[in-house]
Amino acid sequence: MAAASPTRFNTKSPAVKRIMQEMREMQNPTESYYAQPLEDNLFEWHFTVRGAPDTPFAHGVYHGRILLPAEYPFKPPSIILTTPNGRFEVDKKICLSISAYHPEFWQPSWSIRTVLLAIISFMPTEGKGAIGALDVAATVRQELAKQSVHFKCPVCQKCNRDLLLPEAETPDLASAPSAADLSAIREIAFKGEDPNARSRTSSAVTEAEQADAQSLAQSTAAPVSESSAPAPEPTTGPQTPSETVQGVFPAVESPAVAGPAFQPTWGVPPTPPTTLTPQHQQLFGHSPYVAHLSPAQLYHQHLYQQQQYLQQQMLHHQMLAQHQHRQWLLQQYHLQQQHQHQHQHQQQMAAPSATASHAAAHLRARTTTTTATSPAAPLAQQRVHAAQSPPSVLHQIVNYFGFVALVVVLVLLSKWYAV
Secondary structure (H helix, E strand, O other): OOOOOHHHOOOOOHHHHHHHHHHHHOOOOOOOEEEEEOOOOOOEEEEEEEOOOOOOOOOOEEEEEEEOOOOOOOOOOEEEEOOOOOOEOEOOEOOEOOOOOOHHHOOOOOOHHHHHHHHHHHOOOOOOOOOOEOOOOHHHHHHHHHHHOOOEOOOOOOEHHHOOOOOOOOOOHHHOOOHHHHHHHHHOOEOOOOHHHHHHHHHHHHHHHHHHHHHHHHHOOOOOOOOOOOOOOOOOOOOOOOOOHHHHOOOOOOOOOOOOOOOOOOOOOOOOOOOOOHHHHHHHOOOHHHOOOOHHHHHHHHHHHHHHHHHHHHHHHHHHHHHHHHHHHHHHHHHHHHHHHHHHHHHHHHOHHHHHHHHHHHHHHHHHHHHHOOOOHHHHHHHHHHHHOOOOHHHHHHHHHHHHHHHHHHHHHHHHHHO
C-alpha cells in the first residue's frame, strides 16, 4: 500500500501534521494490524486487522477503509469494512462511539491505532442491532475467516495475506496496545449499548478488581528474611518532575520473557504466576486481544503499562506546574499595573492646586509670547502704559495754559466778528 506524498497537501494544516505523524508511526506492519493512506488521498486510509484468537474470527484477516474528516483529529472518522466477516456489513459505515455516528464521544487523543484495536476487540461482541452490525452463526464466521486471507482490495490492489506479518507462537509485547489505547478501548461502545448499564458495570468491575488485588497481595506476599533489608514503600506519585520511574519501581531480576523488569506494586504479586486464576484475570485484565498471552507475559505487560502510567502522571504534573507558574506571573503583572495606576491617581488628587497654577502659568507664557511676536506690540504697550500711569505736573501746566490760550483766541474772534 503506497503512502501519500506530503508535497500534495498543505503541510501547515494541523490535520495533515497529525496524519503524517501517525503514518510514520504505523509505516511498519505488525502481526495484528497495518494501515496506511492512499497515494493520492491522505484522508483515506486502508487498514488490515487480524481476528482475535480463541474466537470465530481467529486466523482471519480483514480489510477496511477509514475516512478521515478535514477537521481530524477534532472530529471522528468513518469506518467501513470491505472483507466479508459476519460481524459487520460490507461497504457500509459501522456505528461505533469512536466513529462519525457519535462525534460527541470522540476524543482528539484517540488515533487510527486506537480505531484498529477497537475493531479487533469488539468483533467477537454482539451487534445488538447497531447500524452496520450482523449477528450470524459462529460456523459462518469461521468459514468467512478462512476465505478472508485471499481477499484482494479492488482499490489498493493488495491481498490480505501480504499485508500483515505471519503469526508467531510467542507474540512480541512491543506491538501490544499501550495503557492509553486499552483505556480508550474500554470507553468505546456500540450505539445499542446502554450507557448507564455500562457505567454501572465498569464501576462494579473496578471495585471488584481493587478488592481482589488487595486479597491477592496479602495471600501471595513473599516472606521477608531477617538478613534482608526492608523494601522501600512505593510512592503514590511523582514528588518532583525529575523523579524517574526506576525510583518508583526498583529493578529486579527478570526471567527470559519479553518485557521490562520493574518491582510490581498496586497489589501485583512479586513474581510472575505460573497459572492464571480468576483473581489474576481481574487484576491483569482480560480481553480477546490478550487471551493468547501466557501468565508471565501478562504479568510483564501489566508492569509495562504501569510504567507508562507513571510517565504520563509525571508529564501531567510537570505541565500543571508550568501552567500554575504562568498564571502566577500573569497575576503579578496585573497587580503591578494596578499599583501603578493607583499611585498615579493619588499623585493627581494630592496636588490639584499645583496642577491648576501650572496650567495658568503656561497660559500666561503663551499669551506673552503671542503679543511679543505681533508688529503693533510696541505701540500697544505704550498706550497701555500711558493709560495706566498718572499725569505729571508738567502735563497739568501745559494743559492749563493751553486752555487759557484757547479762551483768548475765542474772545478775539468774537470781537473781530462784531466789528
